[in-house]
Amino acid sequence: MGIAIVGAGVGGLALARVLHVNGIDAVVYEREPSREARGQGGMLDIHSGQRALREAGLLDRFFEIARGEGQDMRLLEPDGTLLLQEDTPDDAPMLRPEVDRADLRDLLLDSLPDGTVRWDHAFTSAADGVVHFANGNTATYDLLVGADGAQSRVRALLTDTRPAHLGQNMVEVGIPDIDHTHPHLAAMVGRGNYWVFGNGISLAAQRNGDGRVRIGINFYNTDENWFTTAAIPFDDPAAARARLIALLPGWHPSITALIEACDDTVIPRALPTLPPGFTWPSRPDVTLIGDAAHLMPPVGEGANMALLDGAVLGLALAAHPGDIPVAVAEYEREMYERTGAAARMSAEMQELLMSPDASRRLLEFFQPS
Incomplete structure (x- = not known):
């Protein structure tokens, strides 16, 4: 064949x-x-x-x-309220x-x-x-x-x-070597997934095996033109981070600190689906x-x-x-x-x-x- x-x-x-x-x-x-x-x-x-x-x-x-x-998970509201924390025992099945x-x-x-x-x-x-x-x-x-x-x-x-466009647009950012560069944020995120949901926006921080925390800020119920109307200056990473934080009014400073700590890789992703x-x-x-x-x-x-x-x-x-x-x-x-x-x-x-x-x-x- x-x-x-x-x-x-x-x-x-x-x-x-x-x-x-x-x-x-x-x-x-x-x-x-x-x-x-x-x-x-x-x-x-x-x-x-x-x-x-x-x-x-x-x-x-x-x-x-x-x-x-x-498999660890932490679920929060934008004001910092911890709704759920699940820590995986060392002997838990994979x-x-x-x-x-x-x-x-x-x-x-x-x-x-x-x-x-x-x-x-x-x-x-x-x-x-x-x-x-x-x-x-x-x-x-x-x-x-x-x-x-x-x-x-x-x-x-x-x-x-x-x-077709899913109705969701994501901006991907990340913190390299978080345990050494921002240990207090590393402790906050934990070993697995750290999720914050509220007001049609989510922040998902995920620990990677190489020490990087990859963060996706998701904007729901948005169309394929949203990146233009949101006015995020992707060619200026510092300004892009500031704009992302401005798009999260009322979010607890400990959560937006994750965005402040990110490096200069700021990637827009429009999400499609069949x-x-x-x-x-x-x-x-x-x-x-x-x-x-x-x-x-x-x-x-x-x-x-x-x-x-x-x-x-x-x-x-x-x-x-x-x-x-x-x-x-x-x-x-x-x-x-x-x-x-x-x-x-x-x-x-x-x-x-x-x-x-x-x-x-x-x-x-x-x-x-």
Whole structure:
């Protein structure tokens, strides 16, 4: 089987690894020039995706790099009121451990034979079993798998549907080496997740394994033009931090101190989504996995679904050697049911986060009566 996977994210790499474990070769084509070309983002909460890592033969090695203490959580209101604090015992099971996305990606990359990933191969088009790349190279395929994320180009081979704005805009900032640079803030954030919700805005601070605290300030019920109207001067980090704090009137100074302490990396992110239950007309030679297939609100399901997509498709191809259409149909049936349920749950959680009383509703969610 000639299997071409477009995109070296966790879903595409999980697919390549499960195929490799089952004796099937595949090639992953990635647009980035190398594995070190850019940062890979923050932490991932891996729960259902652990099944995929087990199928990939990597679960024990995953537990070696995962952070059980990343399951800690603190939930506050903007005035500083602590609503909930959960500290994970040292001997607690690793049900939802956090892992740096870069570490998980490295684990998957290092598990593949040399040459499996072809860097600097940006997908441009595909037809009649030939895929074309921006560098002028081509490759033949029996199955083309789009694992190329939210703005997937492979998706256009199957559908005209495009992601729509979620109604949420985020500004990402961070504090490097927080234990040494701002120990009092490190103690406040704790070992895992620190969440503040109120008035259609949230601040989520997350401890990363490299000592950095990554912070997302989310503005709900906003449109794709919000960054312009909010007048955040992203070309001036100090002024951008000041403007962000001004957008949080009444928030306790101990919370806004997190923004004051951030470095000069200030990144705007407009968040898109695909509709829950999104499907496409099936084709025997092209399919999608991960965000390309089911882009969801960012509430902790996306990476897990991508890992499972890769494993399920890999196992289906291994179970039907020489019959790719049957394997693709089997995978898509399972994926639509599984990810449809996850997308509906994610949409419900997103609705909760966008509500004016999100902090109290979250408290009820985590501590039901």
